[in-house]
Amino acid sequence: MADSSPLKLAKELLAILDRDEARLQRIDNFIRGKHDDPYMPPQADDEYKLLAKRAVSNWMPLLIGTPAQALYVDGFRPGQPSEGLPKASSSTSSAWKHWQRSRLDARQAAVYRGALGFGHSFVLTEKTKKGVISKGLSAKKTAALYEDPANDDEPYAALTVTAWPKGEAPGKARMFDARYEYAVTFKSLSDLDSVRVAKGKLHGSTECPVTRFAAQVDLEGRTVGVVEPMIPLQNRINQTIFDLLVAQTYTSHEVRYATGMAPPLLMEWVDENGNVTTDPELAVDSRPKLGPDGNPMPAPINHNARRFLFAEDPDVKFGSLPAGPITPLIESVDMSIRHLAAISQTPPHHLLGQIANLSAEALLAAETALSRKITEFQSLFGESWERVFRIAAEMEGDTEGFDDYSGEVQWRDMESRSLAQAADALGKLKEQLGIPARGLWKRVPGVTQTEYEDWEELAEEEDSVAQLATALTRATPSADQAPAPPGSEVVAA
Known part of the structure; x- marks a missing residue:
């Protein structure tokens, strides 16, 4: 950071996008089914080329969607002040209003899918006419700079492209640092001499308002998703299926x-x-x-x-x-898919569709690796969402919320069990371990933040009514405690 001028930062961030463009585009092609062609003879005719197109069996969306469909934030619980007393429910409501205003109930899935596919994605928190909102940013259009990319959550600068160059029209981008937002124009990612940076304006926070969501970060600061390591296996499966189609077309009859x-x-x-x-x-x-x-x-x-x-x-x-046998090729396809399942920690029955005659214990064992991977993603993404909530609180003027490093996001319980089973388990936790019933409300399957707050309000109303009834009962004497009428005598036994 010897030269941290806005122009220098903009050039460095655009250079990062230019460097990563080919790698991220290759990952995007595999996600969309544009895979490498299988090996064919040099004089392959149109029939061979048609079989090569039909040999593409795209498993990448399933590898992304399986963990992504188990990642849903249902609430946010703020930390506690130094006195140890819980915060008022208004803090939770304020943070959750920002979530609902940003429509993140639905839009959070795109953030997770981008992070799982490319290795990382970003969320921008900003002030708008409707209030403070947060929105996801693609890794193909966004870059961030960190002093320590392996351990820092806060970037010291970030840039996102809003319009790519087209003809004579230059490209446009927005750049953020700890205090200001800058408008950036450029002719191409490789033409750094054409970069221009306008005067900055305050964005309302004391930190860069861009937050990184990384699926996996090593100590070198490199991010890796679930797609890139699986590309060789995907190519192997496509090659085997291509050989199967060729054998099926020419030798299976x-x-x-x-x-x-x-x-x-x-x-x-x-x-x-x-x-x-x-x-x-x-x-x-x-x-x-x-x-x-x-x-x-x-x-x-x-x-x-x-x-x-x-x-x-x-x-x-x-x-x-x-006819020539094709059974060995079919077995080879199954073997490659099993390798894909093992390396990606995806249950085999999710890929092969073979679920018959499996006991509940066997299904649970098959889901163990996936559950551990989802738990890891929840820990990583949860920290990122907590920073988003802190940045939003500062932009809304809530300094206490900005200094809250003890808040936690609440993840939806996606385990497959009935409401009756959950109710029985929660009831045993209350009766046998003495856990307060209110402390178990968050563990009810499917409960949302709004429902949880409604329950708290209803419980407070019931407590108020019960306390009033108790007070009236104590103030009203019963019939055997009524005072004796005037003039009456008490006769001792």
């Missing part, structure tokens, strides 16, 4: 043959002048039709199961060649 018999020739009509004609009335003779090589062309034979082959020459022999 019996080939019938006839020996000692010349095939019938394709004939054409000629007129009295020897010219080819299509009018039968003008035809006076016929002759074999010659091909481009000058040789007679054989007539096509229309043969099917209802037609009978015969020959007048007794030396003609008919026979058939057996």
Whole structure:
């Protein structure tokens, strides 16, 4: 950071996008099904090329979607002040209003899918006319600079492209540092001399408002998603399926043959002048039709199961060649898919569709690796969301919320179990371990932040009514405690 001028930062960030463009585009191609072609002979015809296109079996969206569909934030619980007393529910409501205003219930999935696919994605928090909102940014259009990319959550500068160069129109981008936002223009990612940076304006935070969501970060600061390590396996599967299609097309059927018999020739009509004609009335003779090589062309034979082959020459022999086996190729495809499942920590039955005769214990064991991977993603993405909530709180003027490093996001419980099973388990936790019932509300399957806050309000109303009824009961004497009427005497036994 010897030279941290806005122009220098903009050039460095655009250079990062230029450096990573080819790698990220290759990952994007594999996600969209644009894979490397399988090996084909140099003189491959159109039929081979068609089989190569049909051999693409894209597993990448499934590798991304399986963990992404288990990642849903349902609430945010702020930390506690130094006195140890819980915060008021208004803090939670304020943070959750920002979430709902940003429509992140639906848009959070795109952030996770981008991070799982490319290795990282970003979220920008900014002030708008509707209030403070957060939105996802693609890794293909966004870059960030860190002093320590392996350990820092806060970048000291970030840039996102809003419009790519088109013709004479320059590209446009937005750059952020710890205080200001800058408008950047450029002619191309590689032409750094064309970069121009406008005067900055305050964005409302004391930190860069761009937050990175990384699926995996090593100590070198490199991010890796679930797609890039699987590209060699995906190519292997495509090659095996291509070989299967070739074998299925050319060798999986019996080939019938006839020996000692010349095939019938394709004939054409000629007129009295020897010219080819299509009018039968003008035809006076016929002759074999010659091909481009000058040789007679054989007539096509229309043969099917209802037609009978015969020959007048007794030396003609008919026979058939057996079909080639394709079972080894099918087994090879299954083996490659199992390798893909093992390396990507995806349950095999998610990829192979084989779920028959599996007990509950076997299914649980098969899902263990996936559950651990999802837990890791929740830890990584949860820290990023907590920074987003802190930045949003500062932009809204909530200094206490900005200094809250103890807040936690609440992830939806995606385990497959019925509500009755969950209720039974939660009831045992309350009765046998003495956990307060309110502390278990968050663990009810499917409960949202809004429902949780509604329950708290209803519980407070019920507590108020119960306290009022208790106070009235204590203030009202019962019949056996009523005072004796005036003039009455008490007779001792």
